[in-house]
Amino acid sequence: MASELDPTLLHQVNDALSDITQHQLTATLSLLNDGNTIPFVARYRKEMTGSLDEVQIRTIQDTWQHFEKLAIRKAEVTKQITEQQAMTPKLAQQISAATTLQAVEDLYLPYKQKRRTKATIAKEKGLLPFAKWLLTFANQPLDQVATTYLAPDQGLATLADVYAGAHEILAEAFGEEASFRAFIRDYTRSHAKLVVTVKPKGATLDEDGVYQQYYDFEQPLIKMAAYQTLAINRGEKTDILKVNIAVDSSAILNFLRFRIVGHHQGPAVPLVTEAYTDTYKRFIGPAIERELRRELTDTANTHAIQVFGTNLYHLLMQAPMKGQVVLGFDPAYRTGCKLAVIDANGKFLTKLVIYPHKPAPTSKRQAAAGQLHDLLEQYQVTMIAIGNGTASRESETFVAEVLRGIPRDISYVIVNEAGASVYSASQAARDEFPDLHVEERSAISIGRRLQDPLAELVKIDPQSVGVGQYQHDVPNKDLTAQLDTVVETAVNQVGINLNTASAELLTHISGLNQTIATNIITFRNENGRYTDRRQLKQVPRLGPKAYEQAVGFLRIIGGDNPLDNTDIHPESYRAANQILTETGFDVTHLGEPTFIKTMRTLDQQALAAETKAGVETITDIIASLLKPGRDLRDDMPAPLLRHDVLTIEDLQPGMKLQGTVRNVIDFGAFVDIGVKHDGLVHISKLTKRFVKNPAEIVSVGDIVTVWVEEIDQKRQRIQLTMLDPNQ
Structure with a gap:
């Protein structure tokens, strides 16, 4: 951000943010300029900003940076054109009035340094005057005028050579006209369809039918959903789908005829018509298609990143289970289940490995129940956190059976263990528990996630927590920036205990960095x-x-x-x-x-x-x-406590259950109802009223009441509804 606030930029930003006053804008930007962080400004400078929240402050910052970047580009383009001695008052005014980078680039296109084109070569051969003459639509025989441009030594041996050169000059000029591109871009964006088909060998590559719904797909560009765009892009990259933009070109060609030919008649009209038709098909059309595909992708990426950020925020803000002695239970088959007991303050007490599942020997399986029972009693564990990975449901069954033999109340919770292994193998985990194996550290992480989700989840890469959609398809830099912002917001909204906070947690506090956190x-x-x-x-x-x-x-x-x-x-x-x-x-x-x-x-x-x-x-x-x-x-909603186990075979259509929202995506929400696979509540089954965004109704961590609608045991899919079938 500039050290002084440019009045022109302030005016532009103020116009773009109609709900922000001039005073709020100036005060906020001045505070940020002085090195204050967004969480600090939002919390402790409300008198100055008019109580703007973090979202509004970030919007001001982003909008300022957009117009600042636009101003810098305008200055660069103006300098380049001026140095070519091609600047005119009209062009200078157009550049000044441009409100988007695309508009600036359209205006700069004719003056941009480019490789030698056919049009460039034709100009070098002296055909520019002839091309300009054609646009006068003079009522004079073409061949008579074209003959004067014949120059065999220049490669203009025939009239066809002259016409071909003039055609290239006109086609390039039409293609570089900013107003033509602007109209065609807007018309195509509003009227075109995205057409998707399966490639000849695409179905063979798509063995599981992941992209089957897009084998014969058409959708207006303006109605494309973000998840559709990202899925189609991925199918195209994997050589399964063929994608193009289809638009009725007659309206576009009529526009070009009106702007270029108008009411003129004469022998030059067919040549000019051929030139603008060619420029649309060869230059403008393909360029606009690339732009709009990129625009669709950028919009989808932005939306997917926002979805991930929203889900991450709610995951971080889940209610902590305070004052509980927790057993972290990391399930596995062959290598055994790793257990870790953590006291009410998150301190690691002890560990154990048990083998309750096949292929472990019978003797080990028989001993496992007693080992778990003794551990629970010895440390007076009050809650068990079971990771939701491999062998999770079998472990849940095993735990439920052991708990039936203990008279005091012990509950268990299925914890999303996504990213636990990432943390367990990290340097931070090695520093904290140098004598433990990766899996044992993972059990500690799972237990601590129940006690204090925020404190534990900040230790891992936010991209590893598994609450997004298509996060591996979006730009990593943009995703990382958004998720870092979300973590910063959550940590500072909650505040942290200075005497127990980890370095990872302290790093996200306003004003601190890794070095200062370590020093604290x-x-x-x-x-x-x-x-x-x-x-x-x-x-x-x-x-x-x-x-x-x-x-x-x-x-x-x-x-x-x-x-x-x-x-x-x-x-x-x-x-x-x-x-x-x-x-x-x-x-x-x-x-x-x-x-x-x-x-x-x-x-x-x-x-x-x-x-x-x-x-x-x-x-x-x-x-x-x-x-x-x-x-x-x-x-916030407390975690859903369980005492007994449920399997997919137990489910019946119409059954009423409580579940925990694990992920919210564009077309609905995935809910953990206590069986091996999360069930999907489609967006149309979240509420009776129409909603465009499922996040309006549910958030990650919410405890919701659902009814089983359909069970597909073969595909292990469960359809749920939040609409009471009895009403």
Whole structure:
């Protein structure tokens, strides 16, 4: 972002963001320009931004960067054309008025350095005047004029050579006319269809019929769904599908005739008509098709990345199971199930490998139940987290049988273990548990995912968590940037415990980086737990700006100052203490009934005037005082606890069940109902009203009531509905 805010760019951004005021825009951009992070601005600078949220602030940032990039490109193009001494007042005005990069590139096309074309060669032979004369549509015999351009030594031995050269000059000129391209692009985008067919040997390559629905497929471009585009692209890359854009060219050719020929008549009309027809078929048409295919793909990529980001956010924000002693259970057949016990604070206690499944010897299988029983009792485990990978359902059956023999209440939860193996093999996992095998670390990760999903999932590459659609087909750089943003948002919205946070978690806190995060932990290890937020100022490399940006998101539980366990920023402690003093309380009264009752009756406008703080800040201070140590995730749905097992053979159409939403995609949601395979609720079965986006109805982690609609045991597919069949 530029160090100073360009007034022209500000005006353009303000016009593009009609719901943002000029003051909000200027204040937000100035704050970002000064090195403030988006989470910090959204949380602690509400008076300045008018309480804009993170999404709005990112939109401002993205829009500014778009227009900044556009301005830079306009300057480059203007410079290039001016250096060619080809700039005109009209062209300069057109470049200045362009609102998209595509429009700028269209205007630049005639002046762009290009390889020698047939048109270039024809111009070198002196045929440009003849081509221009043809466009005057003079009522004069063509051959008579063309004869004057014959030049055998230039390769113009016949009239056909002259006409051919003029044709190339006209075709190229028409092809480089920005207004022609703009109309044809818009018309094709609005009226064309994407036509997909199977290649001669495509069906043979597509053994499982993955792309069968696209073997004979037509869809208007404007109605293409993102998942359709990405699926078709993948089918095309694998040489199964043939794809092209079909449009009625008569309207386009009529437009070109109107713009180029108009009401003119005369002998030149057929030659000019042939030239613009050729330029459409040979130059503009194919170029526009490539552009629109790229546009479809870009739109689909953006949408798929947004879907992944939304799902990841809800996955990270799942409610933690606090205060539970958890057994992480990593299922397997031949190599045995790896078990890890984790105490209520996430500390690893012990591990065990058992062999409850074939092909293990009978003796080991018989011993497994007793081993699990003893482990559960010895450590008083209250909850079991079973990974949902290989042997998951068999392990679930085994666990349910063991739990029947234990009188106290122990529940189990099926945990999405996607990416657990990625973390287990990482350097971070090796550093934390150098003496454990990969699978044993994986069991710990599965258990911790139940205790605190956010703290555990930030340790792995977000692309490994398995909650997207076609994530391997979208640009990795764009996906990574979006997912990093989502993780940053989630971590800072929740806040973290400064005395237990991992380096991976700290790295995502506003204002911190890997080096500072490592230094925070080193300082903690060398000096003991933090008891005051101000101790962060002693951490090497953590300067005043980083402290300002980060400290509000870092909590100290049981420290010297109870305000350190709130999301009140230290810069507002004076105002917070003034509120407490004026109401007859102090920090020791936080959470008491009388205190809560009093806080809810305060005049926030009056307090803002007295403390010289903004109303928004006072509102946030009071909310934090009412709920010290609050965790946004506590309001999220808790994991679905199970005590017994269900198989696909147990399912019957019409059966009512509860399940956990595992993934939300364009055409519906996948729900874990406790059998081996997740069931699909099609978008049309989510609600009675029409919805375009399933995310309007459900999110990853939601607990939903579903009814079994159809079971295909052969293909292991389950169709579910969220519409009560009895209503």
